[in-house]
Every structure is written in C-alpha cells, then in structure tokens.
Amino acid sequence: MAVLITGGTGYIGSHTVVEMLNNDYEVIIVDNLSNSKIDVLDKIYKITGKKVKFYQYDLCDETLVDKLFNENKIDAVIHFAGLKAVGESTMKPIEYYYNNILSTLNLIKVMKKNDVKKIIFSSSATVYGKQDKFPIEEGFKLNEPTNPYGKTKLYIENILKDLYKSDSSWDITLLRYFNPIGAHESGLIGEVPNGIPNNLMPYINQVATGKREKLFVFGNDYDTVDGTGVRDYIHVCDLAYGHLCALKHLKGLNIYNLGTGNGYSVLEIVKAYERVNNVKIKYEIAPRREGDIDTCYASPKKAEDEIGFKCTRDLDEMCRSSYNFEKKNNKL
Ligand code: NAD
Numbered sequence: 001m002a003v004l005i006t007g008g009t010g011y012i013g014s015h016t017v018v019e020m021l022n023n024d025y026e027v028i029i030v031d032n033l034s035n036s037k038i039d040v041l042d043k044i045y046k047i048t049g050k051k052v053k054f055y056q057y058d059l060c061d062e063t064l065v066d067k068l069f070n071e072n073k074i075d076a077v078i079h080f081a082g083l084k085a086v087g088e089s090t091m092k093p094i095e096y097y098y099n100n101i102l103s104t105l106n107l108i109k110v111m112k113k114n115d116v117k118k119i120i121f122s123s124s125a126t127v128y129g130k131q132d133k134f135p136i137e138e139g140f141k142l143n144e145p146t147n148p149y150g151k152t153k154l155y156i157e158n159i160l161k162d163l164y165k166s167d168s169s170w171d172i173t174l175l176r177y178f179n180p181i182g183a184h185e186s187g188l189i190g191e192v193p194n195g196i197p198n199n200l201m202p203y204i205n206q207v208a209t210g211k212r213e214k215l216f217v218f219g220n221d222y223d224t225v226d227g228t229g230v231r232d233y234i235h236v237c238d239l240a241y242g243h244l245c246a247l248k249h250l251k252g253l254n255i256y257n258l259g260t261g262n263g264y265s266v267l268e269i270v271k272a273y274e275r276v277n278n279v280k281i282k283y284e285i286a287p288r289r290e291g292d293i294d295t296c297y298a299s300p301k302k303a304e305d306e307i308g309f310k311c312t313r314d315l316d317e318m319c320r321s322s323y324n325f326e327k328k329n330n331k332l
C-alpha cells in the first residue's frame, strides 16, 4: 500500500514516516521544506534502512499536486503539511488561512480527480477550546479557537465533514492531537523549533542545554494541582503509532483524540525533566499567556476501543528522549 505523507519531513510527519516504513508501507513524502530540512531524509534512511521518494513541492500549487498524483499510484494520504505557530498566525492570518486551507483544498480536489478517497488529517485539541469537563471526549461541543491557526484546523475539519456528507465513499479520519513531545530513541529526528520556542518542551530543552537562561512559567494561579497549566503530553512515537492504527481502520468518517488521558502541570514537567536527565531547569513565574486555558486532557477511550490505539511511553521517556535529541542536534 502506497501512502502519501504531506509534511513528512516535519516533526510529527518524520516519526510517522518511520512508523510506516517499519510496517512495510510504501511511502512518498511531499514537503515544501518551509519548516523542515532535507537532511531528515538521510536520518529516516539511517533509522529504517529504507529510502523514500521525496517531492519538494508546495501543495498550494495545484499543478504540482496534479503532477504528484499523475506520477504515483497513491492509495491513501496522511496530511500533516501546514503552518502551526499560534503566535505567528495572529500576526499573519492571511498566510495561515491561505497555506493551510488552500493546500488541503488542492489536495482533496486532486485526490477526488484520481479517485483516491482515503485521508487522515492532523487536527488539534485546540478545536475543543475552553472546556469545563474532563477528560475531553470527541463528542464534546467544539468552541471556536481564538487564533487563526486553530481556526484553520476547525475549518478544515468542517470541509472534510462536508466532503463526506456529499460523498460517503470517502474514508476520512480526523485525529485531534493533544501535546506531542519527545523524539525518536535514536536521537536522529525530533522537533527543531524556529527561533524562540513557543511551546513548553522545546523551551525547557533550550534551558537544559544552556541556550536560554530560564523558563518563564506562564501563570501559577490557575485552578490546577499547583496553579500552573495542565496538559496531556504524548510521546511523538506513540502519536506516530496512532496514525498506523488509524490507517488500518480507515473506514467512513471518524474522529479520534490522540492523547494519553493524563494531565501534567508545567511544574510537574519541569520536575520530571530535571530528575530523569539530571539537569537543573531554572524558572521564573511570569504572567499568564493570553489565550491559555487552565486544563486540557483527553479521553483516549474511543481511539483505544475503535482503532486499538494505546500509548506505551511514559512521561520519563518523553523527557529523556527530548533531552537526548536536543543534546545531539540543536547545538548552541
Ligand atoms: P512541522 O512544521 O514540523 O511539519 C509540518 C511540515 O509541513 C513542515 O515540514 C513544512 O515544511 C510542511 N509544509 C507546510 N506548508 C506546506 C505546504 N504548503 N506544502 C508542502 N509542505 C508544507 O509541524 P508538526 O509539529 O510536525 O505538525 C504536523 C501537523 O500536525 C500540522 O498540521 C500541525 O498543525 C498539526 N499539529 C501539531 C501539533 C504540535 O504540537 N506539533 C499539535 C496539534 C496538531
């Protein structure tokens, strides 16, 4: 079975490519390298011993998407490609709507033309917005995200739902990721943030390696175990495995949370990271970050019951592999 992986040289995409190759799928990657590097392909080869076909195409160019499908026999698509920085999206909303939505429209238009009707889409827990009941289940009412990035995820979910309504011969799975962290055990692939990291784990990594002086903890007056924000962190390799489960069960329209079901506070993450890696993470309590919510964690039950997805890597493993990748790759 040949799977087209869009955004396959990116953080989650590259780990999913490894998972697919290890399970003998034929993989074709398309990525415009706007947020990843070509050397990821060598690293994938080092890990798996397998070469993948790669196209440096922008999915916003429909003629290139056409070419891709004309040149390859594709059975299913896993669609990771997109811009993902929340803060940047508020400054460049048009770029985010244009890139994320147009690339998806081109992709599904060309898929339809070629009678390829199987797609898995990278959505996000951000589509739930602020909830007051936990764990969060897939059937909860969605609240419109406050930033353009989050809105692109919600709008694309709606586009794909409408597509299915119009033609139920499509098989569409929307995967709502919680907070992916960690890296492949080899330390060869992982997350390489652009500039100052927005997200917690990449920031902690840079404090650990001395690139940044201290972590700013955004608020300690939330209604949580220690006042700091609680999230559902999931190891990126478990997340990658979730795509394999979804692909094996791709039938009809389905939505799954990919999370562990455990919530950890910022300070719990800091403590675990320090203990596991034997490093000190200096931090300072700072004001709340605009748009942040106090708590967010998934019910992983539907994904377990219906597609057999279960996480096997714990928080210690997430912290260990994050630091391992950082030491090897993101030099001062
Ligand atoms: P990433 O930036 O590492 O990977 C995305 C890849 O898409 C990059 O390699 C980029 O070069 C490519 N790309 C972007 N626009 C493109 C275009 N028009 N044509 C071709 N390639 C293009 O991001 P990631 O963390 O691996 O995230 C993958 C997907 O998962 C994204 O859609 C993201 O929004 C979603 N997601 C990520 C998180 C997270 O915390 N990382 C959480 C929820 C959802």
Ligand code: UD1
Binding pocket: 086, 087, 124, 125, 126, 150, 177, 178, 179, 180, 198, 199, 200, 201, 203, 215, 216, 217, 218, 219, 228, 229, 230, 231, 266, 289, 291, 292
């Ligand atoms: C972020 C995105 C969200 C996306 C999710 C999953 C924002 C505002 N939201 O959410 O759209 O779906 O990632 O990838 O970026 N924190 C600090 N100091 C830091 C960084 C973070 O204290 O320097 C805290 C935050 O306040 C939060 C927790 O750490 O409580 C996790 O933050 P982050 O990694 O940015 O993820 P989310 O806020 O869950």
